[in-house]
Amino acid sequence: MIRKNKAQITIFIIIGLIFVVGIAILFVLIKKPDIKILDEKTPQAFIESCTQEAVEDAIAIISKQGGDIAPKGYLSYNSENIVYLCYTAEYYEPCINQRPLLIEHIQNEITDYIKPRIQDCFFELEENFKGRYEVESSLLNVKTTLQPKTIVITMNKKFKIMREEERMTFENFKVTLAHPLYNLAEIAMEIANQESLYCNFDELGYMILYPSYDITSLITGESNIVYIVKERATDQAFQFAIRSCPLPDGY
Numbered sequence: 001m002i003r004k005n006k007a008q009i010t011i012f013i014i015i016g017l018i019f020v021v022g023i024a025i026l027f028v029l030i031k032k033p034d035i036k037i038l039d040e041k042t043p044q045a046f047i048e049s050c051t052q053e054a055v056e057d058a059i060a061i062i063s064k065q066g067g068d069i070a071p072k073g074y075l076s077y078n079s080e081n082i083v084y085l086c087y088t089a090e091y092y093e094p095c096i097n098q099r100p101l102l103i104e105h106i107q108n109e110i111t112d113y114i115k116p117r118i119q120d121c122f123f124e125l126e127e128n129f130k131g132r133y134e135v136e137s138s139l140l141n142v143k144t145t146l147q148p149k150t151i152v153i154t155m156n157k158k159f160k161i162m163r164e165e166e167r168m169t170f171e172n173f174k175v176t177l178a179h180p181l182y183n184l185a186e187i188a189m190e191i192a193n194q195e196s197l198y199c200n201f202d203e204l205g206y207m208i209l210y211p212s213y214d215i216t217s218l219i220t221g222e223s224n225i226v227y228i229v230k231e232r233a234t235d236q237a238f239q240f241a242i243r244s245c246p247l248p249d250g251y
Contacts (some may be wrong), residue, residue, distance in 0.1 A: 007059070008034065012129055012218055034162045043125055044170060046121070046125060046176045046233075047118070047121055047122065047125065047155070047173050048173065048174075050117070050118065050121035050124075051114065051117075051118055051153055051155070051173070051175045052175055053117075053184050054117040054118060055110065055114055055144075055151065055153060055175065055177060056116040056177075058110045058113040059110070059181060061113075062106060062109055062181075063181070063184075063236070063238045063239070064080055064082070064239060065081055065083055066082045066083030066085060066188075066240035066241060067083055067085070067099060067102055067105055067106050067109065067185070067238075068083045068109060068174035069109050069112070069241065071083045073214055074241065075220070075224050075241040076227070077220055077224075077226055077241070082226060082239055082240060082241045083099075083240055083241065084098055084240070084241045084242065084243055085097070085098055085099050085102065085128075085189075085191075085192040085240045085241070086192040086195045086196050086242045086243070087186060087241075087243045087244075088243060088245075088246065090246075091246055091247065091248055092246075092247070093188060094195070094196050094197065094198075094199050094245055095192075095196050095199075095242060095243065097192050097193065097196050098192075099189075099192070100189075102119065102185050102189050103126070103182060103185050103186070103189075106146060106181065107145065107146055108127075108144075109142040110151075110153075111142050111143065111144045112144065114144075114153070115142045117141060117247065118142060119140055122137065122157065122159070125161065129161050132163065133161040133162060133163045134163065135159075135160070135161055136158075136159075136160040136161075136162070136208040137157060137158065137159045138157055138159075138218060140155060140156075140157045141155070141157065142154070142155050142156075143155075143156075146181055146182040146185065147182055148182050148183055149179070149180055150176060150177070150178060150179065150182070151179050151181060151182075152175070152177075153174065153175040153176075153177075154172070154174050155172075155173040155174070155175075156171070156172060157171060157173065158170075158171040159171065163171075171200055179234075180236050181230040181236070181238065183231065184213075184229050184230075184231065184236065184237070184238035184239065187206075187215070187229045187238075188227070188229055188240055189240055190206075191215075191227055191242070192240075192242065195225075195242050196244065199244045201217070203216070203217055203227075212231060212232055212233065213229060213230065213231055213232065214229075214231075214232055215227065215229050215230075216230075222243075222246060222249075223243055223244075223245070223247055224241055224242070225242045225243070225244075226240070226241055226242075227239065227240055227241075227242060
């Protein structure tokens with residue numbers, strides 16, 4: 001009888017442990033909903049959250065399409081439109097660099113994409129305060145700066161809320177994201193320059209010198225090459241197309 005009672009207690013303990021572990025796993029798997037902070041004391045937090053979402057969307061598009069939000073002069077490959085960073089239509093001729101100022105171009109593309117969405121964020125903020133505060137705001141200026149491992153978004157806009165003797169003014173909003181887009185774009189420019197000079201790029205040699213990055217080249221029809229540059233640590237990638245010294249069919 002004693003052994004039977006001990007066995008029953010052991011079974012209950014095991015069942016209890018399984019129940020506790022199951023509850024813990026359930027809490028881990030259930031993702032908490034994203035919450036945007038909308039508080040008159042900290043409007044910066046709300047604007048920064050909105051801005052970060054817009055920037056991440058822009059980066060995802062640009063990284064797949066070779067630096068453009070709406071590609072022009074591109075290769076259609078795997079259901080994606082990938083911009084040529086270096087291109088020639090002539091057989092045997094080296095390509096001409098299409099984006100010698102790639103980093104500046106990407107900065108402008110991000111700014112143009114995110115500015116309307118940031119304006120919507122400020123409009124939502126103003127609507128939240130109306131009825132409780134008098135709201136004054138200036139025009140919005142947005143600037144995107146790519147730096148090594150970092151993207152910085154600065155927003156110059158004076159935002160003032162007033163109620164009786166209460167006055168609060170907010171301006172110079174700023175968002176900083178950790179992302180290697182600058183570094184990936186630099187490598188892409190180096191590849192485009194080498195292709196324009198030598199009709200070739202030695203990705204293996206480059207990876208030996210810079211092992212933090214992985215470079216893949218995929219040859220498609222009509223002498224097109226899709227390069228994919230990836231930072232190993234973050235798995236962030238940037239892809240683009242090249243057509244340099246193309247050969248006629250049959251070579």
